[in-house]
Amino acid sequence: MNLYQLFTNKSWWGKLIGAFFGFLIAGPVGAVFGILVGNFFDRGLNLHFSHPFWHYHSEKNPEIRRIFLETMFATLGHIAKIDGHVSPEDIQFANTIIEQMKLNASQEKLAQHWFSQGKSVQFNLDLKLYNLHKAIHNKPFLVRLFMDMQYQFVKQGQLTEKKIVILNAILSQFQLAPLYQHQQFTRDYPWYFSWQQSSQHQNQSQNYQQHQNHYQQQPPPAYQHSIEDPYTILNVTSTANKTEVKRAYRRKMSHYHPDKLIAKGASASSIKTATEKTQQIRKAYEKICSLKGW
Numbered sequence: 538m539n540l541y542q543l544f545t546n547k548s549w550w551g552k553l554i555g556a557f558f559g560f561l562i563a564g565p566v567g568a569v570f571g572i573l574v575g576n577f578f579d580r581g582l583n584l585h586f587s588h589p590f591w592h593y594h595s596e597k598n599p600e601i602r603r604i605f606l607e608t609m610f611a612t613l614g615h616i617a618k619i620d621g622h623v624s625p626e627d628i629q630f631a632n633t634i635i636e637q638m639k640l641n642a643s644q645e646k647l648a649q650h651w652f653s654q655g656k657s658v659q660f661n662l663d664l665k666l667y668n669l670h671k672a673i674h675n676k677p678f679l680v681r682l683f684m685d686m687q688y689q690f691v692k693q694g695q696l697t698e699k700k701i702v703i704l705n706a707i708l709s710q711f712q713l714a715p716l717y718q719h720q721q722f723t724r725d726y727p728w729y730f731s732w733q734q735s736s737q738h739q740n741q742s743q744n745y746q747q748h749q750n751h752y753q754q755q756p757p758p759a760y761q762h763s764i765e766d767p768y769t770i771l772n773v774t775s776t777a778n779k780t781e782v783k784r785a786y787r788r789k790m791s792h793y794h795p796d797k798l799i800a801k802g803a804s805a806s807s808i809k810t811a812t813e814k815t816q817q818i819r820k821a822y823e824k825i826c827s828l829k830g831w
């Protein structure tokens with residue numbers, strides 16, 4: 538049990554210690570007074586340790602704090618812009634986080650800069666998440682804090698397929714289950730699954746009709762795998778299990794990840810190509826997970 542768990546789950550330490558020393562000093566009356574003083578102590582500690590950003594502020598490595606802050610606000614900006622328009626509510630949410638985190642003037646300017654950076658069409662989400670994962674993969678409370686902030690940001694607005702893709706990309710980077718497997722998501726959006734099934738059925742009907750029209754106009758071509766086939770992209774068979782697919786996904790991502798090319802001093806065009814490839818690999822992995830219900 539760490540300090541956070543100790544002082545948020547056990548709120549009687551101050552009262553117990555206060556009663557003990559109060560009794561030693563002034564007997565029963567001192568014990569009562571010690572309990573009252575200890576109660577204020579417990580409330581103060583509980584308030585301190587239960588602060589949503591306590592884990593960020595308690596991180597001793599300044600570089601980790603910088604990477605966390607940069608990635609968090611850049612990703613918020615990316616999510617805000619993903620549907621084409623940043624709403625006043627999106628900006629207000631980001632400002633509220635700045636206030637809650639008690640950032641100084643310099644940090645506030647950086648947070649606003651990173652938020653704007655995330656809105657850019659050149660923003661590389663995969664690279665940012667990759668670097669964040671390297672920094673905090675062994676710090677579960679920071680991972681949870683990052684994920685919670687992104688989810689709450691999506692929740693305060695309108696849920697869209699593009700936002701779901703981003704949240705799943707974050708979860709995938711940290712090797713967590715996709716969004717639909719999380720109880721919080723099913724509680725917040727109980728309508729999502731019926732809507733998704735209805736949408737899939739409609740798309741299948743449209744695709745079938747298009748296929749029929751095309752088939753009537755042209756002779757059937759010889760079957761071949763589409764270049765967009767997710768199994769072909771990951772170089773696995775359709776019968777591959779979850780472990781095999783995940784292993785293939787990580788191997789492909791490691792091979793094409795832009796971070797390696799940047800370290801080697803590759804050209805901008807090569808980095809751009811690698812970025813597009815990693816996005817294709819991630820989408821293929823998410824497609825397979827969706828098809829198999831993982």
